[in-house]
Amino acid sequence: MKRLLYAAIAVLIVAGLLALGANHFEKEQSAATGKAGSSTKVLNIYNWGAYIDPNLIAKFEKQTGYKVNYDTFDSNEAMLTKIQQGGTSYDITVPSEYTVQKMKQLGLLHKLDLNKIPTLKYYDKNFLNLAFDPHNQYSVPYFWGTLGITYNDKYVKPEQIQTWNDLWKPEFRDSIMLTDDARDVFGFALISLNKSVNTTNNGDLMAAKGKLDALAPNIKAIAADEIKMYMAQDQAPLAVGYSGDASEMIAENSHLHYVIPKDGTNLWFDNLVIPKNAKHLKAAYAFINFINEPKNAAQNAEYIGYSTPNAAAKKLLPKAITAQTNFYPTDEMMKKFQVYTNLSQAKTEEYNDLYLEFKMVHR
Structure with missing residues (x-):
């Protein structure tokens, strides 16, 4: 990721969309520890700025009942530092390929149960089992x-x-x-x-x-x-x-x-991973599968402008996009x-x- 348009403005837009009816992130973290008066159906995402269609977050919340807390970073290094510090528990983050390797070496990632990610069947096989994460033990591609x-x-x-x-x-x-x-x-x-x-x-x-x-x-x-x-x-x-x-x-x-x-x-590849200290594994798997449903992945790719590794989603994109060899x-x-x-x-x-x-x- 490593990279995105008017990041500061976009962060405010996304934050505004997600803040409707929501408590502050720390309050949601308290919910994870069982404090009264808060829902435990939350998902904490740490992503690059402006790197998802906000409408998909709203759709995920409505479809699943999870409340999404969405924070952003502007570099792999900034993300890695925050994950290492461990003060904030995220359920999903989005490192680039070489940072996946580093996080694996540092023991910062949850080993994925691929049986819980049936949407892997939609991926182009060329984008799975890559050298930085053999057999996708810790990551699945998001964009490339x-x-x-x-x-x-x-x-x-x-x-x-x-x-x-x-x-x-x-x-x-x-x-x-x-x-x-x-x-x-x-x-x-x-x-x-x-x-x-x-x-x-x-x-x-x-x-x-x-x-x-x-x-x-x-x-x-x-x-x-x-x-x-x-x-x-x-x-x-x-x-x-x-x-x-x-x-x-x-x-x-x-x-x-x-x-x-x-x-x-x-x-380059940006990837969905679950940090080792994630508190909402069920929510994390639910999100990974949701964002990889072909219609959702296609919508996200068209909104973001990066190339999707999801073969089924690619078929849903306009030919005017996928026929461009500078992007595909x-x-x-x-x-x-x-x-x-x-x-x-x-x-x-x-x-x-x-x-x-x-x-x-x-x-």
Whole structure:
């Protein structure tokens, strides 16, 4: 996830929708401990901002009788820290693939009983039993997508931006909005050098850092969710970001187009997991099955703009969406995609330190 439009505004919208008739989260937590006067039929979700259709939460509550408490985070690291602290008990959270690995290693996840998730039958088998969680012992996919380049055809021609190396062209001086994420920024730099996005080789990382420093004159800004607003308002010619964000921007500005570079990219997965200290397991399983019912999954995918791993839901989406290979890539294209793996703490710090040095060069 790793990434989403006007997160602060969206959080307020979702919170407002869910607050009708609801008690404060801490009161619901008291309900879990059996205090009088509160319902125990609750579900506590911790998700990326604006990463679900609010109407589906209302539908789940009406259909099941559970009251949903919905909190949001803006990075895997922020989510992981809060789960580790353990002060708040969540029943569902949504880590990206490499964070699933890390949470498994730290003993923070409930091992799933797949017999309680019959909706797994709707999934595309290509998105199950992946390397970061063999046999889906701890996670099931929620959405997937790619890192790519969004360009504005008022300023950029399609033939100008076909590979990651095209970003370094001198004609793109002061033109690129760059997503603020160490793995993603080093990821595309490493791909441009024909290196693995998971390299632990110091020489590879230093080469990528040097190449990123050379990109600094072309960078207009390093930002997060604001990128979507700037691009939608024609304030930048190019942006490096996520496929779902691009979908949202394109819906607002027909001059925008999303490109997956021909030299490959990062393929990422956000996943539904149940934290080890979850107090409402029945509710958690009920939600996982609800959100994976094909009609619900299709509604959610159309609302969010990211790609669904749910094959039955994909069939319900408009052909105009699923026929776009920049959002639903072909198998041939995906042969060049790379999935992030969890790095050691020391190597993660090395990536982050080099990234901070790069940002200082840009500034």
